[in-house]
Amino acid sequence: MGGNRRFVEDKSIRPRQGRSTLIGSEKGQKPFAIIVGCSDSRVPNEIVFDQGVGDLFIVRTAGQVMAAASYGSIEYALAVLGSKLVVVMGHQACGAVDAAIKRPDVPGHIVTLVNSIKPAAQKAKAMGGNLLENAIRQNVIDQVMELRDLDPILSKKYQKGDILIVGAVYQLSTGKVEFLPETLSNLPDFRASSK
Ligand SMILES: [Zn+2]
Secondary structure, eight states: OHHHHHHHTTOOOOTTOSHHHHTTGGGOOOOSEEEEEOOOTTOOHHHHTTOOTTTEEEEEOGGGOOOHHHHHHHHHHHHTSOOOEEEEEEETTOHHHHHHHHOOOOOTTHHHHHHHHHHHHHHHHTSSSOHHHHHHHHHHHHHHHHHHTOTTHHHHHHHHTSOEEEEEEEOTTTOOEEEOGGGTSSOOOOOTTOO
């Protein structure tokens, strides 16, 4: 959150991005956070959080839709690399969420994305206010809940308070990451130092 504040204020320090950071980096990694984000070219995670080499383990698909390979990647970072935080991050004007609302005919595997986001789009249609914005937030909330319930690794670690799983939405126009209050309340007692 501090890194994003720097980015928004145009005071990025671009940490751990020089050549000296690369020396020895082949020996291992210990990313402190996992970002499950959208592939959108306007959401470059290290830049918007002002982080560097080795800081973030990132899983990106359009609409941050997840399937088995995503789950395995997240589990690997948590169970093997020791990451403690999972951030599911949607963003303003997400084309994948927009498609799940409008449901155009889409070719090839794109339909997989639309189908996965459809339930969130349906819930958003029952809400007042901006349909796309609500669907983007609901999609993130649904994905956070999906990960909290994911057996066998995430659900156990989450309930024990070994890890945090939260949701956020990135504003393209301002660069600001808003963490969603719906995913910050009623958290299990988090023990950052525990294994
Ligand atoms: Zn997107």
